Structures are given as structure tokens and as C-alpha cells.
Amino acid sequence: MSDFTMQQINHLWNIKLSKAPERQPLIAGLLDKRYIENLQWLDGKKVEILSPKTILRFIDEELIHDNDAILKQSGQFLHSMSSGERKQAFLQYTLSLKPEVLVLDHLLDNLDMAARERITNQLEAQSKNFSIINIYSRDDDHLGFLKDSFLYENGAISKKEKQTQRSNTTKNEHPLPPPLHAVSEHDNPLVAFNQVSVSYLDKCILSNISWVINKGQFWHLYGPNGSGKTTLLTMITGDNPKAYGQDIKLFGKQKGTGETIWEIKQKVGYFTTNMTFQFKRRQTVRDMIISGFFDSVGLYHIASDQQIKLANAWLDFIGLAHLNEKPFIDLSMCHQRMIMIARAMVKHPPLLILDEASVDLDDESAAQMTDLINRIAHEGETTIIYVSHRLEPGLTPTNSFELIPGEEGSTGLMREI
Structure with a gap:
């Protein structure tokens, strides 16, 4: 047994992943209690894991088995919260279970700076009560109060520190693929909010939001x-009924004047990180992209020759043509997300929404994602809304919209960059 595994009563560890794909076998092993050599001290301990997968499992328990533990704790179901709120609420729930070991899988992703500081201070104050393992991929997510830092690489944990290195990405010369059919013109602006407010019960969420999004x-x-x-x-x-009765124009039409939710969704490409967990069948990478033509979770249609040709062109564009016959679920997290963004773009929607596209990635993978998003923005005509708590280095948005919380709900501030 290594000399650093049994030295202290409470293990306070940072474990940096060499690359984001290293996360999958490490977390799977922890969930299934298949501990690698230097984590065998976990055997027999009460281990609680906070990870995207454990959060999704709890949401299933809420929806299928009416588990109301977090509702009683916070007054809100986990599935009704934003990704950052979910993580904070699930952390408090996990702490209430009184673990002997708390495993944090990319805890600080999805969290704003105030939440990161508050949670870090709470964990530091309670760290004498249990062991903590913080698993992370971005250098900024290292928890400074944890005593020991390790590297997880090729299935093993070592004391060796490794400086993050970003590889020089080879410029991809493949152009943005054309649409399958001519893209219909839409009135400018694409989206216009005028003094929009949203409340739930007695709580105001948005207050007098005005936001204009142009082509x-x-x-x-x-x-x-x-x-x-x-x-x-x-x-x-189009998913929120609170939009009805508001002064909102979507793609040139006043909200509530006869458009259907499906007509709106045809014009919006949408990606959020939770979407990758919905695809569990062993569809090939190319079939996953083709499914974007049909808006289906998996491919259940016979693709035309032109659809196959365009799917191949998208694989060339994102630099993953060599993976075209691989099962989607076997890909790294970064490659899965690149495929999902291509899937959202195959119909060249007027608007593409990317919700936390770089969360949970390592620094090199995040740089790869940034390059892809910039290329779509610069080479195409699709308007992009990129949602995040941190602006990735190298990302080149033209405008920003900040939500500023207040006692009467959040107000909005538009800026040109």
C-alpha cells in the first residue's frame, strides 16, 4: 500500500484529472465501489458522491418515486432548479446524510463566484468531520484548503504534479456545411422582450426585462x-407558459398570436449538458448527427443520401470524421458535446442556445469547444446565445446580457463587447 494512503484520519484530497475522459472510469469505479489501489481506504466507509450522475438519479427518484427529501429541505424539487441551484441543494442534502467520505465530482462547475466562495468556506469549516475528495479538471477548481494534491492518469493516482498544457490545435480547413434546404428568412430582430416580468407564487424572478437579439x-x-x-x-x-400575455416577439411574431411550441422549436437549436445523458442506446456518431434532422432522441428513420452526406460533412467540420462509426455513448464528454452541437446545427436554425457547453471539461477540451463555437459564429449566420458563469478564454461574443438579482427580481443589462 502506498505510504500516502493511511497517514491521516481525515483524507483531504484534490485529485486533478489528467484529461476529462479520465473522469468516467474513476467516477464509475467510485459509484460501483470498485476502488483503485490508492482509494482502497474507502472500503467500509459511508461514502456519498455528489456528481452529475447522482443528481440525475435523485431527479429520477423525485419523478418516479415521489422522493420529496429535497423539497422538504429547500421548498423546491431538485428537477425544477437550475443546474447551479441543483448542485448547491444536493450538496446540503448530501451533508445531511452525515457521510464519512464526501466525494465531489466537479463541484465548482455551474457555480457563480459568490456560491463558490460560500461553499468552499462551508466545506473548510466542516472538513474535520469527514474526509473529502475533490475531483476536478480545471485549474481554477482546485480547493485550496485540502491538504494533499494528486493526479489521476491512466487509471492510477500519483503525487506527481502536472502543469496544464494546451496542445496546439491544428486548423481545420473544412468549411461550415450548407443546410439541407434553403433557410427561410426571418424578420429582425429574432427575439424581442419588452418590459417582461415573471413571478412564481409571491416570488419575482425577472423584473422588467428588455432584450433585443438580432440576426x-x-x-x-x-x-x-x-x-x-x-x-x-x-x-x-416556448417551454414557459409565463410567456403568454407578455410583450415578446419571437422570429417576427408576437407571442400568443397562433404559433405552436413546435414551430418555435424548429427555429431554435438547443444544447444543454444534461442532454447527453438522455442518449443511452448504442447509436453511432453519424446516426446521432442525422437524428438532428428529425429532432428525435436516437435515429428511427431511414436517412436520405443527402442527409448522410451532410452528416459526414459536419463530422469533417468538427474534426471527428474518424469516429463516425463509434458508439456515441463511448465517446469522451468533450466529443459527445461537439457531436450534440453539430446535431443542433444540421438544420441551420436561426438561433442556437448553448447552455454551459464547457462545464466539467478540462482546460484543453474547453479550448477545443471554444474553437468550435467561434467557428460556427464566424462562418455561419446562426445567432448564438452562450450561457455560462465564466467567459472561456478565447471565446469571442459580440454582446453580453447580464442578469442582476434584486429584491424585486432580476433586471437585465445589455452591453456590446
Whole structure:
């Protein structure tokens, strides 16, 4: 047994992943209690894991088995919260279970700066009560109060520190693929909110929001957890009934003048990180992209020769043509997300919404994602809304919209960048 595994009563570890794909076998092993050599001290301990997968499992328990533990704790179901709010609520629930070991899988992703500081201080104050393992991919997500830092690489944990290195990406010369059919023109602006307010019960979420989104713009939407970003997006995608009766124009039409939710969704490409967990069948990478033509979770139609040709062109564009016959579920997280963005873009929607596209990725993978998003923005005509708490280095939005919380709900501030 290594000399650093049994030295202290409470293990306080940072474990940096060498690359984001290393996360899958490590977390799977922890969930299934298949501990690698230097984590065998976990055996027999009460281990609680906070990860995207454990959060989704709990949401299933809420929806299928009426588990109301978090509702009783916070007054709200987990599935009705934003990604950042979910993580904070699930952390408090996990702590209430009194673990002997708390495993944090990319805890600080999805969290605004105030939440990161508050949670870090709470964990530091309680760290004498249990062991903590913080698994992370971005250098900024290292927890400074944890005593020991390790690297997870090729299935093993070592004390060796490794400096993050970003590889020089080879310029992709393949052009943005054309649409399958001519893209219909839409009136400018694509989206116009005029003094829009949204309340739930007695709580005001959005207050007098005015936001105009024009063709070809590249927006960065940001604000702290709970500021109403998700609510605002659902007003655009047609999923929120609160949009009716408001002064909102979507793609040239006043909201509530006869358009259907499906007509709106035909004009919006949407990606959020939770979408990748919905695809569990062993569809090939190419079939996943083709399914974007049919808006289906998986491919259940016979693709035309032109659809196959365009799917191949998208694989060339994102640099993943060599993976075309691989099962989607076997890909790295970064490659899955690149495929999902291509899937959202195959019909060249007027508007593309990317919700936390770089969350949980390592620095190199995030740079790869940034390059892809910039290319779509610069080479195409699709308007982009990029939602995040941090603006990735190198990302080049043209405008920003900030949600600023207040006692009467969040107000909005538009800026040109």
C-alpha cells in the first residue's frame, strides 16, 4: 500500500484529472465501489458522491418515486432548479446524510463566484468531520484548503504534479456545411422582450426585462445562480407558459398570436449538458448527427443520401470524421458535446442556445469547444446565445446580457463587447 494512503484520519484530497475522459472510469469505479489501489481506504466507509450522475438519479427518484427529501429541505424539487441551484441543494442534502467520505465530482462547475466562495468556506469549516475528495479538471477548481494534491492518469493516482498544457490545435480547413434546404428568412430582430416580468407564487424572478437579439449576433448570457437564466431561456424556447400575455416577439411574431411550441422549436437549436445523458442506446456518431434532422432522441428513420452526406460533412467540420462509426455513448464528454452541437446545427436554425457547453471539461477540451463555437459564429449566420458563469478564454461574443438579482427580481443589462 502506498505510504500516502493511511497517514491521516481525515483524507483531504484534490485529485486533478489528467484529461476529462479520465473522469468516467474513476467516477464509475467510485459509484460501483470498485476502488483503485490508492482509494482502497474507502472500503467500509459511508461514502456519498455528489456528481452529475447522482443528481440525475435523485431527479429520477423525485419523478418516479415521489422522493420529496429535497423539497422538504429547500421548498423546491431538485428537477425544477437550475443546474447551479441543483448542485448547491444536493450538496446540503448530501451533508445531511452525515457521510464519512464526501466525494465531489466537479463541484465548482455551474457555480457563480459568490456560491463558490460560500461553499468552499462551508466545506473548510466542516472538513474535520469527514474526509473529502475533490475531483476536478480545471485549474481554477482546485480547493485550496485540502491538504494533499494528486493526479489521476491512466487509471492510477500519483503525487506527481502536472502543469496544464494546451496542445496546439491544428486548423481545420473544412468549411461550415450548407443546410439541407434553403433557410427561410426571418424578420429582425429574432427575439424581442419588452418590459417582461415573471413571478412564481409571491416570488419575482425577472423584473422588467428588455432584450433585443438580432440576426448574426453572438451573445454571452450570464448572472449568478438563481438569477433567472433558465427562466429566460424557457421564454425563448416556448417551454414557459409565463410567456403568454407578455410583450415578446419571437422570429417576427408576437407571442400568443397562433404559433405552436413546435414551430418555435424548429427555429431554435438547443444544447444543454444534461442532454447527453438522455442518449443511452448504442447509436453511432453519424446516426446521432442525422437524428438532428428529425429532432428525435436516437435515429428511427431511414436517412436520405443527402442527409448522410451532410452528416459526414459536419463530422469533417468538427474534426471527428474518424469516429463516425463509434458508439456515441463511448465517446469522451468533450466529443459527445461537439457531436450534440453539430446535431443542433444540421438544420441551420436561426438561433442556437448553448447552455454551459464547457462545464466539467478540462482546460484543453474547453479550448477545443471554444474553437468550435467561434467557428460556427464566424462562418455561419446562426445567432448564438452562450450561457455560462465564466467567459472561456478565447471565446469571442459580440454582446453580453447580464442578469442582476434584486429584491424585486432580476433586471437585465445589455452591453456590446
